[in-house]
Amino acid sequence: MFHTGASLKTHSNGTDDAVVRFFLSVVFWTQFCVLLSSEMSIFTPTNQIRLTNVAVVRMKKGGKRFEIACYKNKVMSWRSGAEKDLDEVLQTHSVFVNVSKGQVAKKDDLTKAFGTDDLTEICKQILAKGELQVSDKERQSQLETMFRDIATIVAEKCVNPDTKRPYTVNLIERAMKDIHYSVKANKSTKQQALEVIRQLKETMEIQRAHMRLRLVLPAKEAKRLKEKLKPLLQVVESEDFDEELEMVCLVDPGCFREIDELIRCETKGRGSLEVLSLKDVEEGDEKL
Numbered sequence: 001m002f003h004t005g006a007s008l009k010t011h012s013n014g015t016d017d018a019v020v021r022f023f024l025s026v027v028f029w030t031q032f033c034v035l036l037s038s039e040m041s042i043f044t045p046t047n048q049i050r051l052t053n054v055a056v057v058r059m060k061k062g063g064k065r066f067e068i069a070c071y072k073n074k075v076m077s078w079r080s081g082a083e084k085d086l087d088e089v090l091q092t093h094s095v096f097v098n099v100s101k102g103q104v105a106k107k108d109d110l111t112k113a114f115g116t117d118d119l120t121e122i123c124k125q126i127l128a129k130g131e132l133q134v135s136d137k138e139r140q141s142q143l144e145t146m147f148r149d150i151a152t153i154v155a156e157k158c159v160n161p162d163t164k165r166p167y168t169v170n171l172i173e174r175a176m177k178d179i180h181y182s183v184k185a186n187k188s189t190k191q192q193a194l195e196v197i198r199q200l201k202e203t204m205e206i207q208r209a210h211m212r213l214r215l216v217l218p219a220k221e222a223k224r225l226k227e228k229l230k231p232l233l234q235v236v237e238s239e240d241f242d243e244e245l246e247m248v249c250l251v252d253p254g255c256f257r258e259i260d261e262l263i264r265c266e267t268k269g270r271g272s273l274e275v276l277s278l279k280d281v282e283e284g285d286e287k288l
Contacts, residue, residue, distance in 0.1 A: 054091055056099045059130035062113030066105055067096045068126045075132050076142065080188035086120070089127065093119045132185070143183045146192075150183065151176060153193035154200070157253075159209045164280060167206065175200055209279040210234055210250035215263065216272045217245040225266050232259050250280055 054069040069091040077083035095105045111117045114125060134142065151172040159166050167175075179199055184192060200206050217225050222245035235250040251259060263271040 056133040057130040059126045067099045068123050069099045146183045149189040150193050157208050158206050160205050161207045211253050212276040212280050214274040215247045218270045
């Protein structure tokens, strides 16, 4: 029911009557259009989902384009393994043909392309293999952050082998720039840190800080097992043989798992390994 605030009166003059009717019709249609516009503004088709502030990951498969909507800065965290909760990465478990337009992919197209209609599994595939859509400015900012993170990991893990002092993050960053290291957006920062360490060894004195371990070996297996362990030990700091062989030694962190498995298997659980320190370092920062 539309209220015009005016009433139609009887007019002796036919012209005046026509003018009033015209005026009322204009008011009616104006109010009708306003109401219709209001109704349409809240209507969203069922195959559309509107999202904001998203990072889009796109993948082409089976001749079609599929996209997922993620939270910004979470895609790389998921790919590096830092983020384990998928709900913290995805804004929705829906799969789209166009995120910006909110157009959801058809179930038949998903099944044909991915061999399943399980949206969560499809999202995982796209998240792992798809291409992250970012602006040039965002990409540059992301690469700069990763560059800093890689340098931080290297600084935390490494020392000068001569002085056993750690390097500062700023010094590692300068060294990375000197070797023109280029960050790879699709690789985790941890993987790239190990790659950086290998490259930096060619231009500066650097190595992963050693772990200090205490090994206890049963007397019966001590001599044989010591020979097997020798290639894995960097430095034997002390050795005491009483009823058992006890050794304090420095090892490369990359050998820790192999040493642990060797002692457990060869001694049937009668030997032991204790971590005395994760990093054998001296006080103070190293300078070039």
